[in-house]
Amino acid sequence: MIIYKGRRITLDVSNVILPNGHEMKVEKVIFPRAVAVLPIYGNNVILIKQYRPAIGKYIIEIPAGVVGDDERVEDALVRELREEVGAEINYYEKLFEGFTSPGYSTEYLFIYYANVKDLGEPKPEPHEVINKLIIGIGEAYDMLRKGEINDVKTALALTLYLNLKGRV
Numbered sequence: 001m002i003i004y005k006g007r008r009i010t011l012d013v014s015n016v017i018l019p020n021g022h023e024m025k026v027e028k029v030i031f032p033r034a035v036a037v038l039p040i041y042g043n044n045v046i047l048i049k050q051y052r053p054a055i056g057k058y059i060i061e062i063p064a065g066v067v068g069d070d071e072r073v074e075d076a077l078v079r080e081l082r083e084e085v086g087a088e089i090n091y092y093e094k095l096f097e098g099f100t101s102p103g104y105s106t107e108y109l110f111i112y113y114a115n116v117k118d119l120g121e122p123k124p125e126p127h128e129v130i131n132k133l134i135i136g137i138g139e140a141y142d143m144l145r146k147g148e149i150n151d152v153k154t155a156l157a158l159t160l161y162l163n164l165k166g167r168v
Contacts, residue, residue, distance in 0.1 A: 008032075008066070031107035035076045036064035038095070038157040039087050041116040045140045046085050047154070051129035060133065060143070061151040064109075073110050085132050086120040095160040100152075111153060113161045137162070 004011040010030040017023055039046040039062070051058050063084040067076040074092070081087040092114040100107045124130045135143075143149045144158055 027104060029105040029107075031105055032069070033067040033073065033108050033110070034064060034100075035067055035073050035080060035110045035112065036062050036153045036157060037077050037081055037092070038062050038111070038113040038154075038161055039081060039085060039089070039116050040113055040137075040161075041087075041119060041134060043137060044134050045137050045158070046087065046116065046119075047133045047135065047140065047149075048084055049131040049133055059151055060149045061154045062157050064153060067110075077110075077112055077114065081114065081116075083123050083125065084128070084130055086122040087114070087116045088118040088120070089114040090117040091115040095157060095164070109153060111157050111160070113157065113164075 001013055002010060003013050008031065012026075012028045012030055014026055014028070015023055016026050046063075047060050048063055049058050049060050063080045065076060065080040065083070067073050077092060078089065081089060092112045094110065094112050096109075096111040098109065099105070100109050122130065122132060140149070140158055141162060144155055149155060149158070
């Protein structure tokens with residue numbers, strides 16, 4: 001049964017029969033597909049410092065956003081990079097796809113890296129409070145190891161990218 005439907009999420013609370021025959025009340029956050037992108041700009045990465053009202057503070061992360069119902073993931077990737085960091089890209093590659101928190105959410109996330117060819121001004125949405133950060137790849141990894149980057153999608157993207165390139 002739908003308990004709440006908002007701008008981004010729907011909350012469903014339903015009784016389900018598990019494969020072992022037991023019945024359970026399941027509280028499920030229904031969330032659309034999402035994409036996150038690690039922008040590579042020469043020997044640098046472009047991260048964002050974004051205010052996240054749900055946690056009440058700024059967090060350093062990679063650009064990300066919801067994929068529209070009829071939108072291709074790759075089109076959402078390009079759109080988010082333009083909006084959040086003002087980047088135009090010439091190449092992208094998928095690093096990972098999967099559920100973010102399958103214990104309570106349907107969110108399915110695609111993580112890519114992209115090579116940035118041109119960098120302009122971001123055009124964030126009115127509800128986005130974002131500062132663009134351009135830092136060395138090694139420095140970003142050091143920030144991750146020191147706990148200065150504590151966003152899971154960003155940690156996964158950085159680690160997978162560095163592993164792919166043989167740097168970790």
